[in-house]
Amino acid sequence: MADEFEKFEQSKDSDDSLDSAAPVESEQTENSEISKESEESEDEEILDVIIFGASSSVGKSAMESAIEVLDGLTWGIAGLEMKNLKMALSEVEEKTGKNLSDISIYEVNVHDPNSVREMVQNCKVLVNCVGPFMFLGEFVVKQCILAGTHYVDVSHEPIFTALMTIIYDQWAREKGVYVIPSCGFIAVAAEMGVVFAQKMFPGIINSIESFWENNVYYKDKSSKAVLATGAWDSFVYSLRTANDAFIYQMALKPKDYPHLLPRWGTRPLPHKIPRLESNFVPFNGGDRNIVMNSQRLWFKYERKRPIQYKNYIGFKSKLQAYFVPLFLAFISLLAQFTRTTRFLLSYVTFFTFGFITASGPTERNRNSHHYKITFRSIGWHKTEWISEKKPALQMWTQVTGYNPFYGANCVAVLTSAKMILQEENKIPGRGGCSPQAMHSPEPLY
Template identity: 50%
Template sequence: MATKLDAIIFGATGFTGEIVVDNAPEVLQGLTWGIAGRNSAKLENVLKVAGKKIGKDLSKIPIILADVEDENSIKEMANKSKVIINCCGPYRFYGEVVVKACIEAGTHHVDISGEPQFIDGMAVKYHELAKEKHAYVVSACGFDSIPAEMGVVFAERNFPGTVNSIETYWENTVDFKEGESKAMLHTGTWESVVYALSHAKEVIALTKQLKPKDYPELKPALKVRRYPHKVPTLESYFVPVMGGDRHIVTNTQRLWFENEEKRPIQFENYVGYKSLLYAIITPLIVVLISLLSQFNFTRNLLLKYPQIFSLGLISPDGPTQATMESHFFQMLFKTKGWTKAQSLSEQPKQQLWTRVSGRNPFYAMTGVAMLAVAKIILQETDKLPGSGGVISPGYAFAKTSLIEDLEKYKYGMKFEVLKLEA
């Protein structure tokens, strides 16, 4: 393969990888792309099945054999593409070898990791080298955390003044068919969560290394509402989400301050439950799972019996196609700040409500988002900050057309301005 492909989807035979391949012909139209993994026969079958779904012959799509246990094969893959779309997790175990190979080859890397230890660890270890090699490494490019990150970008673009804080309120609607599995996620996601929780202390040390010493103390401070509460126009009871989007958005705000001396935006995110009982019980279950993940024996039980500990939300088979298709989400963004006429020493008087919404967010939307960010890196490199680095999506794509691009696709996202209150 003399000429580099524009993109390679690595881990294409996995649950998420197959969905990424399904959406690649639409999103990567006009670009050259291939798929990679360990098993040639399985990779051929992925292309065959995807081709039948969309009515296209994908048999000519290049297949590259690569295995995280064989570092040379990963290096060879990285040298064959301009950007690697990495679907192979948990990234704590399988991610670094791909990131390192990509950076050394000067190849860009995007993934869907929501694992803060991996994300911050790669930034501490490889950010300077990535800049030197002009390679962009961007994690959290799926549902975790493109809607939140680009939702913050969209809110700030439409806020006529200076933003102090943003709170998000996430609601899900799923139409489960009678007798059908209630699973919403594949066990691969569960494994990533369990291992992230089991090493939560690592995040504190990594955050300390990354945070600038002159990072400002922001006032008025945004307080977390830890008890179930309601917000106007929405029916759910909302409670804080542990980790996830908040960590990524905070990283983005750190990068804006560190590189452009921009005032950071304070951020909190909440998830909604239709039942007050679920809003009370679910955080307690999360705390229990976090505790159980700290010890080898109980951690192994969590990994062995995901359906039991997740109350049926996690399955080795993943959600059914009908469940994924009936899953709708919306994130409401409450943005508070100062009008253009106000001094920042005053109390913020202005509030903007915006919304990000879409269908099949955990998988089809995640696939589309990861493909879209890879395409943006290739086509709008001049709009990305600096010359490379290990950075977050909200910082990487703030000045690009990613929002407009995501609105084009069947499984993209809708961005709306709802109301401005002065």
């Protein structure tokens, strides 16, 4: 698939990464080197963190969050063009009122080995915001492992996450490097919801269902966008590779993984649940893959009974709850063919009814986007025998907040990077572990 879309990706003139990676000019040679705004010396101090893709929508938000989250740490930014990076840094300075003149800036071509290599050699943790990751992420991961640099990203592409674990897990462990994809909001919120439920539940959990609700109170009526186009690119590629992603996810499953009973099936049709007002339908997002991969690790290394995890997304009207899954099935069908995939990628605003645009949401609308994720944990009390009998004990927990795709997303990935730097001795294992393994208070392996 990478071969099919290489020319298409290079023809796109948007530098928005999920955002996106900008095209690379073919005239650049293999000997092209990283350029830095200030002169470097051989004994220059290695930065704690570099934010790669800083001129994108997510990258700019990451810079804003870094001022507070990475306080006391040294950090820099990197991206394709120095001009865009300087502009992005100036925007953040103006918005936050902070002096960022001491922030190191690196001009990096993601397709050039020398360029990427020198970037990752200048930091302890790389925060990657350059997607689509299935095209542009693997090479960066490889260079990080070679350099001994830890890696986190905001990817939400199931095939990328699975492949990185399959291909690089053992090598990363041998090198003593953490490679942790999917450290953004959606994955971390799901993981932490599961961790908290497992910690607080007064017994053994059989299944957890998550119900995600969103409300955007548009304060800026000039746009109804909630995401930038890079997120759509990653979504379309994920639909195109869904079958392969499923195969790779199954390859991560231990051979002796238990057949859990009673089986907790998915409810395919729109439905309501107690305590919540929305109409819910299954949400096959990458967060479920992350949670289930963590459960496989818990079983493999701790021999703990895994949970069954199902996730749903809510809509205010039943009509929306019926329409959206049918529409996504249609988009998934179009994504299976090369020509129609290009059509999907070229006319983003049309296919998303204006909810995804090149410029993304306005600042006012980002902060007026509120979310609520409700977790329903079902299991047996401590005094009960675990059996095939349907468990009756329930516990409800909830995660709430605002600005999920930018503010919360960047805080999550930067906090992950900070934990690697400051609490490495508490993080279990090395290599392709999941966000849950890093944030869980209990040892995993």
